[in-house]
Amino acid sequence: MAVHVDTDFFAGSIEVLRTPARGPLELALRPDSAADVRQWFCFDVHDSGARARDLVIRDAGSATYPEGFEDYEAMVSHDGRSWARAETSYDGTDLCIIHEPVGAVTRYAYFAPYALERLERSLGKLAARAGARIDASLVSAEERPVYVATLGNDDAARTIWIIAAQHPGETPALWFMHGLMRRLRRGDRTVKRLLDRTRIGLVPLVNPDGAAHGNLRTSATGANLNRCWENPDAADAPEIAGLLELLDARAPDLFLDVHADEDCAYAFPAGCEGNPSFDDAREEEELALRSDLAAAIPEFVDEPFYEPDAPGEGDLGCAANQIGERHGCLALTLELPVKGGGGGRVRRGWSPKRAARAGERLVDVLLAARERL
């Protein structure tokens, strides 16, 4: 019976080495479309024989973050909507996923993808139910919309901006934004209090080109957008050049940039301690926000996974550093996990659903932070 592997869809990515009639399917990671970065995969196995066999990614050990495959389980979906973890092993070279089809087509992914169409539906609901204005005028290098949603009180004295998915393969960030938007449109009392007193700007998918291509880190031009914020080139990183203008026009009092980390099994915030203007007052604000995150969202641990930047050594090409420095505001990078959990901190079962629930809970953190701004 014939078997074939398909990547011809949003976020699809893998290279096929061999598809023998029996025995393991042999695959390799495909690099980002214009950069030598590899980790993300997302593909369909069409298997009319529907028999269990191994899928082996032969070069997992030479991925950009090989440790990301330790204690890692791939994600699998039989309908493209609900996702589970698949039995996965890794020996330092090969990543082996046990393929147990229940139908003719099975989708596998590094983490559940989040397509532009789904984002568009979610933004539509945010506009209809929470009065968000959706601006599609900023476009990527390949002219996909970089959607900007604004909601809340336009005359409010405080503005919060939250951006996500500069690194497109870090899809837990998109599910987190999905949950945040779901809570905002539900409009409970906390949401109302927040929106009455705050203007909120959301950019859930900064890098739609990279997401469409199935890239891990880079855009269609091969740019790592989260290194372009100091002096963005409008040709190389139009997404960031445009966002910087928007953020300059309505400066944030709080800025959050949502990512996911390949190696870490829990969520954590990274701060701006390396910024030239970082001082004791800013540190106090950061500590309060970190502790609110850990209190409100079970996956967050108030403990830096990254080595803190030395004073004055922060990379101003990174969004949080640049915005924190440029606007003298509280700015944090939020890192979510990709792995299933482990390490005794996050129990197994990290999933798109849990990432969305974490995003819903961010509203409580935002209101507490708003009171202090």
Ligand SMILES: [Zn+2]
């Ligand atoms: Zn990232």
